[in-house]
Amino acid sequence: MTKQLSVFLENRAGRVNTLLEILKENDINILSMTIADTGEFGVVRMITDDIKKALNALNDAGMIVSETRVIAIEVLDEAGGLYDATKLLSENDINIEYMYSAVRSAQGRAVIIMRVDDISKAEKIISEHENGVRLTQIK
Amino acid sequence: MLYYEESIETMPREELKKLQSERLSALVKRVYEKSSFYKNAFDQANIKPEDIKSVDDIVKLPFTVKADLRDNYPFGMFSADLKDIIRIHASSGTTGKPTVVGYTKNDITMWAKCAARSLVCAGANPDSIVQVAYGYGLFTGGLGLHYGAEELGAAVIPMSGGNTSKQLMLMHDFQATQLACTPSYANYLGEALRESGADMSEIKLKSGIFGGEPWSEGLRKSIEKKLNIKAYDIYGLSEIMGPGVAIECCEQNGLHIWEDNFIAEIIDPDTLEPVNEGEEGELVITTITKEGIPLIRYRTRDISKITYEKCACGRTHARIARVKARTDDMLIIRGVNVYPSQIESVLLTIDEVEPNYNIIVTREGTLDMMEILVELNEKFDFDKIASLEALSKTIAAKLHSVLGIHSKIKLVEPHSISRFEGKATRVDDRRGKE
Numbered sequence: 001m002t003k004q005l006s007v008f009l010e011n012r013a014g015r016v017n018t019l020l021e022i023l024k025e026n027d028i029n030i031l032s033m034t035i036a037d038t039g040e041f042g043v044v045r046m047i048t049d050d051i052k053k054a055l056n057a058l059n060d061a062g063m064i065v066s067e068t069r070v071i072a073i074e075v076l077d078e079a080g081g082l083y084d085a086t087k088l089l090s091e092n093d094i095n096i097e098y099m100y101s102a103v104r105s106a107q108g109r110a111v112i113i114m115r116v117d118d119i120s121k122a123e124k125i126i127s128e129h130e131n132g133v134r135l136t137q138i139k
Numbered sequence: 140m141l142y143y144e145e146s147i148e149t150m151p152r153e154e155l156k157k158l159q160s161e162r163l164s165a166l167v168k169r170v171y172e173k174s175s176f177y178k179n180a181f182d183q184a185n186i187k188p189e190d191i192k193s194v195d196d197i198v199k200l201p202f203t204v205k206a207d208l209r210d211n212y213p214f215g216m217f218s219a220d221l222k223d224i225i226r227i228h229a230s231s232g233t234t235g236k237p238t239v240v241g242y243t244k245n246d247i248t249m250w251a252k253c254a255a256r257s258l259v260c261a262g263a264n265p266d267s268i269v270q271v272a273y274g275y276g277l278f279t280g281g282l283g284l285h286y287g288a289e290e291l292g293a294a295v296i297p298m299s300g301g302n303t304s305k306q307l308m309l310m311h312d313f314q315a316t317q318l319a320c321t322p323s324y325a326n327y328l329g330e331a332l333r334e335s336g337a338d339m340s341e342i343k344l345k346s347g348i349f350g351g352e353p354w355s356e357g358l359r360k361s362i363e364k365k366l367n368i369k370a371y372d373i374y375g376l377s378e379i380m381g382p383g384v385a386i387e388c389c390e391q392n393g394l395h396i397w398e399d400n401f402i403a404e405i406i407d408p409d410t411l412e413p414v415n416e417g418e419e420g421e422l423v424i425t426t427i428t429k430e431g432i433p434l435i436r437y438r439t440r441d442i443s444k445i446t447y448e449k450c451a452c453g454r455t456h457a458r459i460a461r462v463k464a465r466t467d468d469m470l471i472i473r474g475v476n477v478y479p480s481q482i483e484s485v486l487l488t489i490d491e492v493e494p495n496y497n498i499i500v501t502r503e504g505t506l507d508m509m510e511i512l513v514e515l516n517e518k519f520d521f522d523k524i525a526s527l528e529a530l531s532k533t534i535a536a537k538l539h540s541v542l543g544i545h546s547k548i549k550l551v552e553p554h555s556i557s558r559f560e561g562k563a564t565r566v567d568d569r570r571g572k573e
Contacts, residue, residue, distance in 0.1 A: 006522040008552060010552055038524060041527065041550055043527075062552075064516075064517055064521070064553050066517070115523075
């Protein structure tokens with residue numbers, strides 16, 4: 001299991017910049033990040049090198065931030081690599097709420113972050129599985 | 140301490156009515172002599188001061204409206220000589236000239252006594268420490284409660300509005316027992332107090348005296364929970380006097396209006412005819428003891444109702460219902476009457492949002508559009524976009540069921556809507572301004 005930070009931001013100029021400024025000032029590195037946006041607001045999801053520090057810094061700045069449990073998986077960095085993972089989850093009736101790829105990938109492998117509806121089941125299935133898909137940690 | 144002036148506050152109603160009648164007929168004579176405005180108004184309505192013998196004759200008298208004060212800016216409505224005026228207050232006057240109110244020495248004493256009675260109703264006594272966080276200055280809130288607390292013999296912390304961290308520090312260090320400010324600022328102070336992580340056992344606040352703007356029962360509960368106090372609604376308006384015209388007692392079943400100084404009526408704002416006891420309408424007040432600027436049948440634009448039944452607290456003075464709305468605040472959107480307080484009460488039923496909101500009204504073509512900005516709170520799992528969208532829909536649906544019209548909900552970050560140290564202004568009506 002990996003811990004991700006989610007930050008609610010209004011969809012207007014300067015908000016992402018403010019967020020990144022706070023992280024910079026607190027010397028927090030972003031390992032992986034994505035922004036989901038609607039017309040009105042955006043949710044920034046990211047994995048940082050120090051989640052507690054990031055959480056405190058953003059809370060102190062009055063931002064609305066929460067910790068979300070996600071899974072990080074490694075798949076083969078080749079055609080069909082990610083399909084192996086989604087097939088596995090689909091066959092076991094696990095719903096993927098969202099996913100995005102991480103900034104850093106291990107050699108020959110891609111790292112994908114997923115929020116799923118049943119984390120422990122997903123982790124169990126992936127760890128028991130013996131092809132290219134496996135759980136990993138982002139560091 | 141049960142009462143501040145027991146013999147007056149519990150005076151039998153027949154005696155109270157007799158006192159009002161004497162004071163009303165004296166007032167009518169006085170303004171007819173002293174105020175050219177009222178002399179003209181009476182002459183035009185064919186009324187002679189002698190026609191007013193009892194309080195029942197009040198319906199013969201013409202109304203006074205806010206525009207009369209503006210038209211006679213600054214001192215044209217005064218019934219006292221300027222040499223006898225010892226203080227002048229003025230309304231915020233966001234539209235045009237402010238309305239100006241002058242007080243004689245007797246007026247200030249009367250006001251202080253009404254405010255002292257009101258403080259006692261709200262649980263204060265001479266041992267109390269009253270933190271006045273209403274604005275001091277031209278606005279009547281600060282000085283009104285200040286003089287009231289001093290008259291009572293309590294200790295006043297004259298904080299005025301703003302400087303929230305110092306408010307909280309002195310509330311703690313000086314062991315304030317009462318807080319007086321606008322309800323929106325009280326809620327903000329409560330929010331800030333909780334966020335500061337203060338040890339609530341070290342906060343000695345017992346009750347709050349809140350007014351100056353209409354507020355909902357939901358906001359009352361929110362303030363009571365955050366500050367761990369009992370919140371009392373105080374009523375007043377600068378044209379009449381300031382805070383302390385009426386106040387809730389321990390029963391919290393309406394606000395006692397101090398009838399030895401004020402005659403209250405409820406009228407239908409369209410026909411201007413009095414409505415029956417208990418029916419809703421516009422509150423109209425006649426000041427029967429004021430000298431500086433007594434007003435006759437002043438239309439407050441506040442929607443209320445009245446009951447003359449004796450209260451369980453023992454006071455005989457009539458009770459007006461909590462003012463939920465001012466006719467001034469009413470928005471007409473696609474032909475439907477909307478009061479900001481209705482929106483507030485809906486938001487207070489939804490745990491995921493704060494009762495801080497802004498209403499933006501625009502016109503697209505010929506259609507009025509209402510957008511409501513609502514602050515999300517930290518409790519909500521916003522990581523799933525679908526749950527955010529579902530929340531917007533829930534709020535819109537709840538509002539629709541209360542207001543009968545559709546509104547667009549925009550969820551915004553916590554603390555992004557400005558907090559008000561004085562009266563909250565939540566409506567931005569851009570129709571006709573674009």
